[in-house]
Amino acid sequence: MRKISLLVAGAAVAALSLAGPAQAQRRDLVIGMALEPPHLDPTAGAAAAIDEITYQNVFEGLTRIDGEGQIVPGLAERWDVSEDGRTYTFHLRKGVKFHDGTGFDSADVKFAFDRARGADSVNAQKGYFTPIESIETPDPATVVIRLSKVDGQFLSNMGSGDAVIVAPESAGGNRQAPVGTGPFRFSRWTPGDRIELVRNPEFRDASTPKLDKVTFRFIADPAAQMNALRGGDIDAFPLFGAYESVPLFQADSQFAVDEGSTEGETILSFNHRRKPLDDLRVRRAISHALDRREIIEGAQFGYGVPIGSFFPPHREGYVDLTGVYPHDVAKAKALLAEAGHASGLRLTLKLPPPPYARRGGEIVAAQLAKVGIQVEIIPMEWAQWLEQVFRGNDFDLTIVSHVEPLDIGIFDRDPYYLGYRNPQFAAVMAELNGTVDPAGRKALYERAQRILTEDAAAGFLFQLPKIGIRKAGVAGLWKNAPVPANDVTAAFWTR
Amino acid sequence: MRNAGLILGLCLTGLLAAMALVSFFWTPFPVDEVRIAARFRPPGGANWLGTDHFGRDIVSLLMVGARNSIAVGAVVIGLGMLVGVPVGLAAAARGGWADEWLSRATDLVFAFPAILSAFLITALLGPGVVNAILAIGIFNMGVFARVTRGAAQAVWRREFVRAALALGRGPVAVTLVHVLPNVLGVLTVQATISFAAAILAEASLSYLGLGIQPPAPSWGKMLHDAQTFMLLRPSLAIIPGLAIALAVLGLNLLGDGLRDLLDPRLRRSR
Numbered sequence: 001m002r003k004i005s006l007l008v009a010g011a012a013v014a015a016l017s018l019a020g021p022a023q024a025q026r027r028d029l030v031i032g033m034a035l036e037p038p039h040l041d042p043t044a045g046a047a048a049a050i051d052e053i054t055y056q057n058v059f060e061g062l063t064r065i066d067g068e069g070q071i072v073p074g075l076a077e078r079w080d081v082s083e084d085g086r087t088y089t090f091h092l093r094k095g096v097k098f099h100d101g102t103g104f105d106s107a108d109v110k111f112a113f114d115r116a117r118g119a120d121s122v123n124a125q126k127g128y129f130t131p132i133e134s135i136e137t138p139d140p141a142t143v144v145i146r147l148s149k150v151d152g153q154f155l156s157n158m159g160s161g162d163a164v165i166v167a168p169e170s171a172g173g174n175r176q177a178p179v180g181t182g183p184f185r186f187s188r189w190t191p192g193d194r195i196e197l198v199r200n201p202e203f204r205d206a207s208t209p210k211l212d213k214v215t216f217r218f219i220a221d222p223a224a225q226m227n228a229l230r231g232g233d234i235d236a237f238p239l240f241g242a243y244e245s246v247p248l249f250q251a252d253s254q255f256a257v258d259e260g261s262t263e264g265e266t267i268l269s270f271n272h273r274r275k276p277l278d279d280l281r282v283r284r285a286i287s288h289a290l291d292r293r294e295i296i297e298g299a300q301f302g303y304g305v306p307i308g309s310f311f312p313p314h315r316e317g318y319v320d321l322t323g324v325y326p327h328d329v330a331k332a333k334a335l336l337a338e339a340g341h342a343s344g345l346r347l348t349l350k351l352p353p354p355p356y357a358r359r360g361g362e363i364v365a366a367q368l369a370k371v372g373i374q375v376e377i378i379p380m381e382w383a384q385w386l387e388q389v390f391r392g393n394d395f396d397l398t399i400v401s402h403v404e405p406l407d408i409g410i411f412d413r414d415p416y417y418l419g420y421r422n423p424q425f426a427a428v429m430a431e432l433n434g435t436v437d438p439a440g441r442k443a444l445y446e447r448a449q450r451i452l453t454e455d456a457a458a459g460f461l462f463q464l465p466k467i468g469i470r471k472a473g474v475a476g477l478w479k480n481a482p483v484p485a486n487d488v489t490a491a492f493w494t495r
Numbered sequence: 496m497r498n499a500g501l502i503l504g505l506c507l508t509g510l511l512a513a514m515a516l517v518s519f520f521w522t523p524f525p526v527d528e529v530r531i532a533a534r535f536r537p538p539g540g541a542n543w544l545g546t547d548h549f550g551r552d553i554v555s556l557l558m559v560g561a562r563n564s565i566a567v568g569a570v571v572i573g574l575g576m577l578v579g580v581p582v583g584l585a586a587a588a589r590g591g592w593a594d595e596w597l598s599r600a601t602d603l604v605f606a607f608p609a610i611l612s613a614f615l616i617t618a619l620l621g622p623g624v625v626n627a628i629l630a631i632g633i634f635n636m637g638v639f640a641r642v643t644r645g646a647a648q649a650v651w652r653r654e655f656v657r658a659a660l661a662l663g664r665g666p667v668a669v670t671l672v673h674v675l676p677n678v679l680g681v682l683t684v685q686a687t688i689s690f691a692a693a694i695l696a697e698a699s700l701s702y703l704g705l706g707i708q709p710p711a712p713s714w715g716k717m718l719h720d721a722q723t724f725m726l727l728r729p730s731l732a733i734i735p736g737l738a739i740a741l742a743v744l745g746l747n748l749l750g751d752g753l754r755d756l757l758d759p760r761l762r763r764s765r
Contacts, residue, residue, distance in 0.1 A: 223722040223723040242723055244548070244723060244727060245723070245727070248726060248727075294529065294531045298529065298531040298534070298549055298550075359548075362529075362709050362710055363529050363531075363549065365709075365710050366527055366529040366549075366710060367529070369527060376708075377708055377710065379622070379704060379709075
């Protein structure tokens with residue numbers, strides 16, 4: 001795979017150097033997405049689709065995460081960290097303006113962070129802001145943030161979509177008409193169809209962006225995704241869903257295929273609040289009933305790396321725990337009988353629209369049926385899933401990919417849809433949050449993974465791949481997805 | 496050769512019924528068995544018509560799918576006749592304002608195309624086989640009410656009905672003894688044709704994810720799943736498509752043939 005990607009990168013560079021100024025290049029780009037966001041305020045929602053439109057394009061944070069997952073300067077051009085690791089001094093870029101013309105300064109940073117950590121905050125990652133003890137603004141270009149304890153993830157968290165800077169003048173309207181500092185402005189939203197962004201002519205760097213207009217179109221159905229690409233309606237589909245047709249695109253010189261990875265751990269979530277899923281034996285039985293290889297092959301056409309816990313295989317600190325619950329029907333049945341369910345069980349499986357969930361769900365249901373668990377599949381739209389499952393906690397089982405980077409801490413979150421409680425795990429998370437030294441963090445991540453696996457806290461399936469399909473002339477898109485984003489600030493046409 | 500259509504219709508419908516019946520006792524493979532290693536097998540070999548993207552046997556899926564189609568069709572027709580026939584008979588018997596009201600009510604049902612009202616109902620009540628049946632059934636109530644009323648009105652004008660009335664028989668007795676037996680032929684024909692329409696409607700709803708829910712097999716769902724793999728394995732789309740087409744064709748031929756047989760006056764001029 002690496003070889004292929006090097007070839008693709010080489011081809012892109014070659015194409016770049018060959019492209020002469022003679023040809024008129026297109027200045028617009030149409031990007032396909034499977035999911036439509038519920039709204040467009042990344043500081044007020046967990047849906048990855050919000051970040052996939054606004055991150056870096058419309059909104060920026062103090063730091064930013066680049067396509068390789070590195071932390072690079074964002075609205076802060078540099079920062080100093082005190083000796084004790086608890087005081088961060090951010091030096092802000094000057095001359096930055098929001099899209100509504102209002103200026104950006106340290107007061108906006110203070111406003112945005114106070115809003116995110118306030119009592120009535122609806123930020124999906126409120127935990128990112130809890131270590132903040134005080135925010136001081138000695139002058140318009142300087143922000144001093146004092147933390148109550150050392151936080152090894154702080155700079156990375158500040159580069160997430162949840163920590164982008166919003167202005168007091170416009171924050172209230174960001175859900176429908178986002179106003180940020182990025183190189184693109186929000187232009188239009190046709191619900192159910194598309195969202196359009198246009199170039200921000202007043203962006204501080206005149207050479208960014210390279211495009212005049214970017215359109216995000218929403219196509220949930222994998223077959224329709226393929227047709228839209230082949231029909232030329234869409235220029236790039238960064239998170240392509242119809243894996244079975246990837247070979248067709250690979251064979252077609254008009255398209256390029258990028259095989260990367262996301263941070264998305266795809267899991268069969270258990271509702272730990274409900275019987276019988278609060279019983280460890282039942283959860284272990286389900287884990288033994290699952291056959292990851294078959295799920296990845298059947299639902300993903302082989303694209304996806306198996307996981308045995310809640311940690312991406314490409315990250316430092318990963319432990320391979322995929323062998324802890326080998327696929328074993330007899331063992332699963334025995335565990336169910338031990339838990340008093342020898343005569344079988346009935347559970348519901350609520351499935352959001354992505355193909356990994358819908359197709360994966362059918363295979364999971366078939367696998368569970370073999371051990372005597374009858375699963376009723378309930379397919380639902382994304383909004384319905386967020387309301388019923390994610391917020392309403394009304395489910396037995398669901399399949400979803402958690403795409404935030406290094407988000408193992410969600411199992412310690414309360415309240416959260418998983419409803420998982422384990423004091424031992426909570427202690428490891430608390431220790432992790434106070435640990436900066438990389439070796440110490442690595443050891444803690446390993447322990448956390450082992451606890452979740454031991455507890456069969458979820459049915460761990462696979463790491464969601466990022467299969468991107470683009471027209472051969474499109475360049476500058478991310479290959480991997482270290483954070484949920486379609487950063488088009490550097491995208492351009494080579495021909 | 497006039498009955499060629501009827502015979503072909505009988506054969507196709509018989510095949511459909513046989514497939515469904517046999518599926519209760521036997522299918523070539525367990526229908527819900529996912530065998531990823533065996534997916535996308537081409538037709539021929541152990542899997543006569545090949546396997547789908549989960550490695551499930553197409554013949555088995557078709558057989559159980561036929562059973563589900565027939566079950567939906569039967570319940571829908573039953574529901575439509577149970578409500579529609581009494582309404583139509585009453586309208587024809589009473590005439591006047593009752594006829595007017597009942598006819599306008601069926602017009603109201605007709606005003607919404609069947610598939611659109613099915614969307615509406617499944618959108619309100621959620622997808623699922625029960626709601627799909629309800630949606631298609633409601634439309635059929637109107638169909639049967641209208642057909643029954645028309646046929647019954649014609650019977651009411653006949654001499655033997657006049658005679659029965661003159662002899663002092665009440666309208667209920669006349670309806671049951673004289674009118675109903677004389678509209679049964681028309682109703683049989685209508686039931687056959689409505690059956691075909693119901694199979695088509697169920698397939699459409701399942702294709703759109705509003706009908707029979709996975710993992711239960713359904714022809715419409717097979718067609719939907721096949722859409723993604725159309726370029727890889729066209730047979731996956733062609734086979735359930737053919738099954739739907741042949742089932743509908745068979746039932747329609749049967750309906751036409753029965754009409755010719757049961758009511759020669761309705762026979763089309765040739």
